[in-house]
Amino acid sequence: MGSEKIWEEVLKEAKNHLSEQIVNTWLKPIKVGELRGDFIQLIAPNKFYKNWIETKYLPLIKKIFNESLSIEAQTIQVITKLSEKQKKTVTHTVSSAVTVDVFTSNLNKQYTFDNFVVGNSNNFAHAACLAVSEGYFHTYNPLFIYGGVGLGKTHLMHAVGNKLLEKFPKLKVLYISSENFTNEMISSLKSKKMDEFREKYRKIDVLLFDDVQFLAGKQRSTEEFFYTFNSLYDSQKQIILTSDKTPDEIPEMEERLKSRFAWGLIADIQPPSVEEKTAILMKRAEQMNIPLDEKVALFIAENLKSDNVRELIGALIRLSAYSSFNGEPISIELAKKTLDKFLIKKDKIITFDTILKVVCEYFNVKLSELKSKKRTKSIAYPRQIAMYLMREKLNCSLNEIGEIFGGRDHSTVLHSINSIEKKIKKEKELKEIIKILEKALYE
Numbered sequence: 333m334g335s336e337k338i339w340e341e342v343l344k345e346a347k348n349h350l351s352e353q354i355v356n357t358w359l360k361p362i363k364v365g366e367l368r369g370d371f372i373q374l375i376a377p378n379k380f381y382k383n384w385i386e387t388k389y390l391p392l393i394k395k396i397f398n399e400s401l402s403i404e405a406q407t408i409q410v411i412t413k414l415s416e417k418q419k420k421t422v423t424h425t426v427s428s429a430v431t432v433d434v435f436t437s438n439l440n441k442q443y444t445f446d447n448f449v450v451g452n453s454n455n456f457a458h459a460a461c462l463a464v465s466e467g468y469f470h471t472y473n474p475l476f477i478y479g480g481v482g483l484g485k486t487h488l489m490h491a492v493g494n495k496l497l498e499k500f501p502k503l504k505v506l507y508i509s510s511e512n513f514t515n516e517m518i519s520s521l522k523s524k525k526m527d528e529f530r531e532k533y534r535k536i537d538v539l540l541f542d543d544v545q546f547l548a549g550k551q552r553s554t555e556e557f558f559y560t561f562n563s564l565y566d567s568q569k570q571i572i573l574t575s576d577k578t579p580d581e582i583p584e585m586e587e588r589l590k591s592r593f594a595w596g597l598i599a600d601i602q603p604p605s606v607e608e609k610t611a612i613l614m615k616r617a618e619q620m621n622i623p624l625d626e627k628v629a630l631f632i633a634e635n636l637k638s639d640n641v642r643e644l645i646g647a648l649i650r651l652s653a654y655s656s657f658n659g660e661p662i663s664i665e666l667a668k669k670t671l672d673k674f675l676i677k678k679d680k681i682i683t684f685d686t687i688l689k690v691v692c693e694y695f696n697v698k699l700s701e702l703k704s705k706k707r708t709k710s711i712a713y714p715r716q717i718a719m720y721l722m723r724e725k726l727n728c729s730l731n732e733i734g735e736i737f738g739g740r741d742h743s744t745v746l747h748s749i750n751s752i753e754k755k756i757k758k759e760k761e762l763k764e765i766i767k768i769l770e771k772a773l774y775e
C-alpha cells in the first residue's frame with residue numbers, strides 16, 4: 333500500500349473520532365513523507381498546520397496507526413517541506429515488504445478535468461488540454477500554456493497526464509518542473525550519470541514540463557532541455573509546457589527554444605471572473621465537505637484582493653478552519669472577520685493622493701515627475717492612467733484633474749482620458765494594469 337493510500341485509511345478512521353470538517357481541513361492536506369520501521373514522517377503544508385497537528389492531533393494519529401492500521405508508530409515527526417533528496421526517492425515503504433513502482437510519472441491524482449472549473453478565462457487552454465488527453469498528439473505539439481501565478485496551469489497539465497494514463501496505462505508520462513529538471517541534471521552531472529539522465533528523458537511519451545521560464549539564463553539546463561525537446565519532438569512525442577509568460581516575453585530565453593515553443597499551440601489562462609471564482613469555491617467546498625452557501629462564496633469571490641486561485645482556495649480553508657474551531661457557522665460575517673486582511677476595503681475613501689501614490693508605486697516614477705510637464709513615454713503614460721483613474725473613481729471635473737497636474741487645460745486632460753479608454757478596449761495588458769491599480773487603491 334502506497335503512502336497515499338495509508339493516509340486515506342488514517343483519514344477514514346479519524347472520521348470516527350473527529351468531525352468530517354475537521355478531518356478535511358486539518359488532516360487531509362497532510363502527506364506521508366516516510367514510513368520506515370517505527371518512524372513515520374508527516375508533511376504539513378505550512379508551519380501553521382504543523383503546529384496544529386502537533387498540539388492537537390498527534391496522539392490520535394499515533395493511535396490510529398498503531399491500533400487501527402497495525403503500523404507500529406513509535407516516533408511521528410511532522411515537517412513542513414520535503415527535502416530534495418526525499419522528493420527524488422519514489423519508494424515509500426511500509427516495512428520493507430511494500431514498494432511502489434519505480435517509474436514515477438509524478439502526477440497528482442487530485443488534479444483532474446472533473447474538478448477543474450471551466451469558464452471564459454481558461455476555456456481555450458482547457459479545450460486544447462482535453463484534445464491532447466484524448467491522444468491527439470500531433471495537433472498541438474508542443475502545447476504551451478501561459479498565465480499568471482496560481483491560475484490552474486499545473487492542474488490542467490496533470491489532468492492531461494491522469495486522463496492519458498487512464499486510457500493508455502502503458503504510456504510513459506512524466507511531469508517535471510524546470511527546477512527539478514535542473515536539479516536532476518546537476519546531480520547526474522556530478523555523479524557522471526548523464527547518459528542515464530538523457531536516456532530517461534528521451535524514452536518518455538508525454539513530457540509535462542512546468543514553469544519553463546525558470547530555465548532562462550541557465551545555460552547548461554537550457555542546452556540539455558533543448559536536446560530533450562528535439563529528440564521527443566522528432567519522435568512525435570507530446571510535449572506540454574507551462575510558463576507565466578508567452579515565449580516571446582521570457583527574458584533571457586534562448587531564441588532557438590522560443591521559436592520551438594511556438595511551433596504548436598500557445599494557449600493562455602486569464603484571471604477568473606467573479607462567477608468563475610464562485611464556481612471554483614463551490615466545487616472545492618463540495619469536495620472538502622465544507623458547508624458553503626453560494627452567497628458566501630460570491631462574497632469571497634467579489635472581495636478577495638487576489639485573483640490567484642490558490643489563494644482563493646486558501647481563503648476557503650481558513651474560513652472553514654475558523655468555523656470549525658469556534659463552532660460558528662460559515663457566513664458572510666464570519667468571512668469578513670476571518671479574511672479581513674485579504675479582502676478589498678470597499679469603504680475606503682479614495683482621494684487624488686491615493687491614486688497618485690498607487691500609480692507612482694506601480695510605474696516606479698516620482699510624484700514630482702508625474703506632476704511635471706515631462707512628455708517622455710515612461711512619465712506621460714502613467715500620468716494619463718492617473719488622470720483616467722481620477723475621472724473614473726472620483727467623478728471630478730477635467731479642470732480639477734488639470735490642476736493636480738500643474739495646471740493643464742481640460743482639453744489635454746480629456747485627450748489623455750480618451751486615449752486610455754480606447755487603449756483599454758484594444759490592449760489586454762493595459763486592461764490588466766488598470767485592474768491591478770484599482771485593487772491597489774482599496775488596499
Ligand SMILES: Nc1ncnc2c1ncn2[C@@H]1O[C@H](COP(=O)(O)OP(=O)(O)OP(=O)(O)O)[C@@H](O)[C@H]1O
Pocket residue numbers: 443447448449450454479480481482483484485486487488543576612641642645
Ligand atoms: N479553474 C480551476 N478549477 C478548479 N481549481 C482550480 C482552477 N484553477 C486553479 N485551481 C486550483 O488552484 C490551485 C493552483 O493551481 P495551479 O497550481 O495549477 O496554478 P499554476 O497556474 O500552475 O500556478 P503557478 O504559476 O504557481 O505554477 C490548485 O489547487 C488548483 O487545483
